[in-house]
Amino acid sequence: MKYLLALKRLFTPQKYPLYRTTPLRYVFLHLIILATLLAAPAASHFYQSMTSLSQLIEEKSDAIPAFTIQNGHLELPDHQKTVIHLNQGSVIFTEQESILSDNAFTFSRNQIHIPGLDPISYQNISTITDRSSLIDTLKTFTSSVYFYFMLVLLALILIQLFIILIKLISISLVAHLAALLFKKKSRFMNWLKITSFLLTIPVLLQYIGLLVPNTLSYPLSWCIIILLTCLTVYHLPGNKKAR
Incomplete structure (x- = not known):
């Protein structure tokens, strides 16, 4: 050839x-x-993150804290950080702004951090306002994960x-x-x-x-x-x- x-x-x-x-x-x-x-x-980081989110919804949705999004900021009950361990990495909910983890899908105070991609501001995702809306959004998203x-x-x-x-x-x-x-x-x-x-x-x-x-x-x-x-x-x- x-x-x-x-x-x-x-x-x-x-x-x-x-x-x-x-x-x-x-x-x-x-x-x-x-x-x-x-x-x-x-792309590999993104796929691993999507796999983690699928496992989060299917197996550990009860571990998601009852957070709220107010004026583009994440607020947690008693301001307590939550870490949910999964087969591939983990999902973190925190009110901190600086994120150092490279293998975690993180909901920080102002943004959502996906390994390998630029952070996403909460203001750009109007569908996520609290725990229930997050679960609904992730169910819709993970049902078409290969398309995304x-x-x-x-x-x-x-x-x-x-x-x-x-x-x-x-x-x-x-x-x-x-x-x-x-x-x-x-x-x-x-x-x-x-x-x-x-x-x-x-x-x-x-x-x-x-x-x-x-x-x-x-x-x-x-x-x-x-x-x-x-x-x-x-x-x-x-x-x-x-x-």
Whole structure:
């Protein structure tokens, strides 16, 4: 398969300029695969959270405290924190504002915290006002959990794809200008194809950084893409008109 041959070319820097001959369908396929890879950790966290909510409703709904939402703030009986332990993580009800847990679905004072996703303000969920409304909402939600999961997964992939495209265009433009500066034969559209595959290793590093959070994965990914881009410029044929 030509796509697999294009991936093998990553191990031969002198052949990087040949990515300009790669069909566009393989370029688009590769970008979607990279976006899906980066979206996978957040999607996995979301799915685990939905599984926990399903178990909460089916097995431990009686443990949900009699809370109320007033003016966008969570209020608990006697201001007592409640932790409900489930098979995958836990569900926490607390009036605190700062949340440090990475494996808990948390109802804090002002927001709902879902691992891997941005916090959701109570003001954006008008259907949840107290314990009974929460149970009703979760029953409706968990009955179509796979549908909502597919929607969230699609949204996450599109977000990552947009970020990758912005990075792709920026790097390709800089690389094209650098190639012209060094009097190399260069076309911007060719660089878009080349950079699409050069992003593979940096994206893998970012993916590892999402699985095992560290401060080196992101800057290291940029160092690698700069190195690979420089290798490509070096191996580009010279511009005959400039001689």
